[in-house]
Amino acid sequence: xxxxxxxxxxxxxxxxxxxxxxxxxxxxxxxxxxxxxxxxxxxxxxxxxxxxxxxxxxxxxxxxxxxxxxxxxxxxxxxxxxxxxxxxxxxxxxxxxxxxxxxxxxxxxxxxxxxxxxxxxxxxxxxxxxxxxxxxxxxxxxxxxxxxxxxxxxxxxxxxxxxxxxxxxxxxxxxxxxxxxxxxxxxxxxxxxxxxxxxxxxxxxxxxxxxxxxxxxxxxxxxxxxxxxxxxxxxxxxxxxxxxxxxxxxxxxxxxxxxxxxxxxxxxxxxxxxxxxxxxxxxxxxxxxxxxxxxxxxxxxxxxxxxxxxxxxxxxxxxxxxxxxxxxxxxxxxxxxxxxxxxxxxxxxxxxxxxxxxxxxxxxxxxxxxxxxxxxxxxxxxxxxxxxxxxxxxxxxxxxxxxxxxxxxx
RNA sequence: GUGGGAGUAGCUCAGUUGGCAGAGCACAGGAUUGUGGCUCCUGUGGUCGCGGGUUCAAAUCCCGUCUUCCACCCCA
Numbered sequence: 506x507x508x509x510x511x512x513x514x515x516x517x518x519x520x521x522x523x524x525x526x527x528x529x530x531x532x533x534x535x536x537x538x539x540x541x542x543x544x545x546x547x548x549x550x551x552x553x554x555x556x557x558x559x560x561x562x563x564x565x566x567x568x569x570x571x572x573x574x575x576x577x578x579x580x581x582x583x584x585x586x587x588x589x590x591x592x593x594x595x596x597x598x599x600x601x602x603x604x605x606x607x608x609x610x611x612x613x614x615x616x617x618x619x620x621x622x623x624x625x626x627x628x629x630x631x632x633x634x635x636x637x638x639x640x641x642x643x644x645x646x647x648x649x650x651x652x653x654x655x656x657x658x659x660x661x662x663x664x665x666x667x668x669x670x671x672x673x674x675x676x677x678x679x680x681x682x683x684x685x686x687x688x689x690x691x692x693x694x695x696x697x698x699x700x701x702x703x704x705x706x707x708x709x710x711x712x713x714x715x716x717x718x719x720x721x722x723x724x725x726x727x728x729x730x731x732x733x734x735x736x737x738x739x740x741x742x743x744x745x746x747x748x749x750x751x752x753x754x755x756x757x758x759x760x761x762x763x764x765x766x767x768x769x770x771x772x773x774x775x776x777x778x779x780x781x782x783x784x785x786x787x788x789x790x791x792x793x794x795x796x797x798x799x800x801x802x803x804x805x806x807x808x809x810x811x812x813x814x815x816x817x818x819x820x821x822x823x824x825x826x827x828x829x830x831x832x833x834x835x836x837x838x839x840x841x842x843x844x845x846x847x848x849x850x851x852x853x854x855x856x857x858x859x860x861x862x863x864x865x866x867x868x869x870x871x872x873x874x875x876x877x878x879x880x881x882x883x884x885x886x887x888x889x890x891x892x893x894x895x896x897x898x899x900x901x902x903x904x905x906x907x908x909x910x911x912x913x914x915x
Numbered sequence: 916g917u918g919g920g921a922g923u924a925g926c927u928c929a930g931u932u933g934g935c936a937g938a939g940c941a942c943a944g945g946a947u948u949g950u951g952g953c954u955c956c957u958g959u960g961g962u963c964g965c966g967g968g969u970u971c972a973a974a975u976c977c978c979g980u981c982u983u984c985c986a987c988c989c990c991a
Binding site: 506508511512562563564567568584585614616618619620621622623624628629630631632697708713761763772781782783785786787788809810811812813814815816834836837865866867868869870871872873874875876879882884886887888896898900903905 | 916917943944945949950951952964981982983984985986987988989990991
């Protein structure tokens with residue numbers, strides 16, 4: 506039997522109402538914050554991600570679905586949403602329309618990783634990008650927007666972490682300080698962190714190893730090393746977030762894995778054990794260099810992405826009350842034509858209507874109607890057809906009334 | 916990419932020292948004439964993930980492979 510590719514799965518009719526629910530609420534909140542939807546192809550040139558996400562990131566180095574087009578161009582399924590949106594922003598010169606541009610997207614992303622709970626090779630992200638704003642107000646607005654989405658979805662078991670990771674100016678100094686500090690504890694670091702100390706000392710901060718964690722506890726703190734611009738930006742952001750009373754924690758270990766981030770980074774995590782090890786349900790940050798790096802004008806931006814599959818784990822079981830307005834039941838073969846006509850008429854009028862194609866016994870059709878959650882059934886037998894009438898039965902109250910066929914057909 | 920657990924009916928799972936493939940739920944039909952849900956009866960449904968091997972005999976033991984789950988790496 507042919508199956509889905511490993512780490513990819515179908516979203517079944519029984520699950521789809523949850524997806525619609527999340528998408529609907531997000532779209533409403535985006536509307537409230539004046540974001541416009543953008544849809545980009547799932548396939549892009551590999552070069553976009555190499556330049557956008559970073560040549561040395563894990564995503565680009567070992568997780569992309571990459572293959573050659575017929576003309577030998579290297580293409581990749583998008584592993585994330587930001588680079589394509591930035592590409593679209595530049596290509597369509599959206600920066601000419603408005604001084605600031607606020608976009609959101611919802612779609613499937615692809616990464617060739619080992620599947621795990623909350624981590625799939627095809628997964629969905631809902632995200633937004635805010636272009637053209639240097640002000641910490643933009644950062645605060647993004648955080649407010651995320652908070653509102655989580656509130657409206659009635660998700661409670663999460664922690665909002667905010668950090669700043671400085672800029673190209675000040676981060677190297679911090680990295681150097683970290684390197685010095687961790688070098689003094691080199692023998693007590695795990696194998697990975699010993700290597701990371703050279704490649705990316707920031708990563709040692711969010712290592713899961715208990716010894717590394719302990720050492721990281723008293724490591725130098727980023728905020729002591731950032732330049733004045735970054736520090737002011739961070740402080741003003743915090744002031745704004747406090748002012749609108751959004752709960753958060755400052756966590757200097759939120760370092761993020763993608764190359765393009767500067768200053769503000771943030772993550773929302775579920776820490777009640779529902780998600781296991783993959784407990785980050787959304788993440789994002791400011792990326793000031795990305796647009797110019799992809800040949801656009803110098804533009805500051807900030808964005809985030811929600812992992813929809815992870816978010817769905819946290820959703821309280823929303824009432825999945827499937828129903829249908831009518832099931833039309835002919836009691837015998839002679840009444841099928843008229844049943845079909847009545848069903849059609851009701852459908853045209855806007856009701857949801859079904860009719861059993863199997864023409865089984867009355868009992869079996871009633872059972873079927875009950876299973877579909879029919880609010881009412883319409884029964885047509887020999888006697889009714891003779892009188893141009895039908896019986897409408899309310900499935901909740903069991904009340905029945907005789908109606909005229911002519912009325913329903915008009 | 917690395918390490919570990921699991922795979923038997925649509926779903927959740929039993930299956931003893933290797934000896935005829937099972938249950939509950941779901942689905943279908945029925946319980947005196949044309950009325951659902953509750954109850955009762957009956958029935959359909961399996962290449963025991965797939966491929967090799969050992970054996971008179973394999974769901975059961977061995978090897979490989981795929982999928983899935985858990986963790987690492989990393990990320991949403």
